[in-house]
Amino acid sequence: MSMSISISPAPDALAADALAAADFERKLRARDKTIEVLKKRIQQQADGSTTSSFALLEQNLSLGKVIALKTEEVERERQELQKALTDLRQAQSQLLQAQKMESIGQLAAGIAHEINTPTQYVADNIGFIDLASSSLMTLLDKTLKVVEAARASQPTDGLVAEVDAAVKKTKLDYLRRQIPEALAQSKEGLEHVARIVSAMKEFSHPSNGGKELLDIRDVINTTVTVARSEWKYVAELETRYADDLPQVSCMRDMIGQVILNLVVNAAHAVADTLQSGVREKGKIRIMVKRAGEQHIAISVADDGGGIPEGIRGRIFDPFFTTKPVGKGTGQGLAIVYSTVVDKHGGEIRCDSEVGRGTCFTIRLPLSADNGEAPCK
Structure with missing residues (x-):
């Protein structure tokens, strides 16, 4: 540390x-x-x-x-x-x-x-x-x-x-x-x-600040393997990839960090619901599909406790965290937002329901030309 x-x-x-x-x-x-x-x-x-x-x-x-x-x-x-x-x-x-x-x-x-x-x-x-x-x-x-x-x-x-x-x-x-x-x-x-x-x-491996064409499935599979110890004891993790996924122009290490932060957050959200002993494991699902002709959509969903409506507007703020002192820095989702929106010209949406779970959906442009400004 x-x-x-x-x-x-x-x-x-x-x-x-x-x-x-x-x-x-x-x-x-x-x-x-x-x-x-x-x-x-x-x-x-x-x-x-x-x-x-x-x-x-x-x-x-x-x-x-x-x-x-x-x-x-x-x-x-x-x-x-x-x-x-x-x-x-x-x-x-x-x-x-x-x-x-x-x-x-x-x-x-x-x-x-x-x-x-x-x-x-x-x-x-x-x-x-x-x-x-x-x-x-x-x-x-x-x-x-x-x-x-x-x-x-x-x-x-x-x-x-x-x-x-x-x-x-x-x-x-x-x-x-x-x-x-x-x-x-x-x-x-x-x-x-x-x-x-x-x-x-x-x-x-750093991407040296440059974008490259890559298969987003490789990035996700690598990150899921690295984070296995975080989710395997609390959840079953499922990945679903559309058959027509094209390559995406992005920074490999930054997008890998985004997926890691979302998967770890999902695992922690599920773990918090297991303490009551009602169930042994939860579920985390990662889905990737095309979103029109110029973008792909990546969603990371969990069946954890959900995010209270009163704080949903602050979850991407730097240093904002609901975790106890020493357990969270408040930088995970802030970096997710900065990487997706500022560095890749994409957008991110959070859908959550208390007691049902949370789903983060990311839209990334396929080419670097589309990554200069947030997509609409």
């Missing part, structure tokens, strides 16, 4: 940048109001019969000076705002990376357990096969002695009796059944470990 804390921007810095932008907008409005008042005053005096040309010229010069000063001030503040916005973008990028590293840190224990379980039974199976191999080698040696005696036309009765005893001791029929099963189980366990390691490697 220390890694994520060291690179995450301070909330005060983000608040200062937001205040700078608001202050700049306020000064712009004040400038426009001042100019409008001066213009009205000049117009009123110009319409009066007692206004002299000299007075009108003097007022015009004064207005010109005011406009020049205000323009210079606005330009200076525009440059300051540009710098503040640049700093804010850098802070957002650092915050995303920090949240990603925090997620990996939180998942580390579960991933270690996911790897340890198959590794343990692979080790047990190898130990069993090692003992079985020793017994089989002893049986083979005795059998070869019988063959050698028969080839030399020597008595084999005693040797055959030893082979029979070795066969009985070795439990040959049992080994014939168990060795193939142990090998198959070990192979399955090693493949499971390989999938987890590959998923972690792919999930952690």
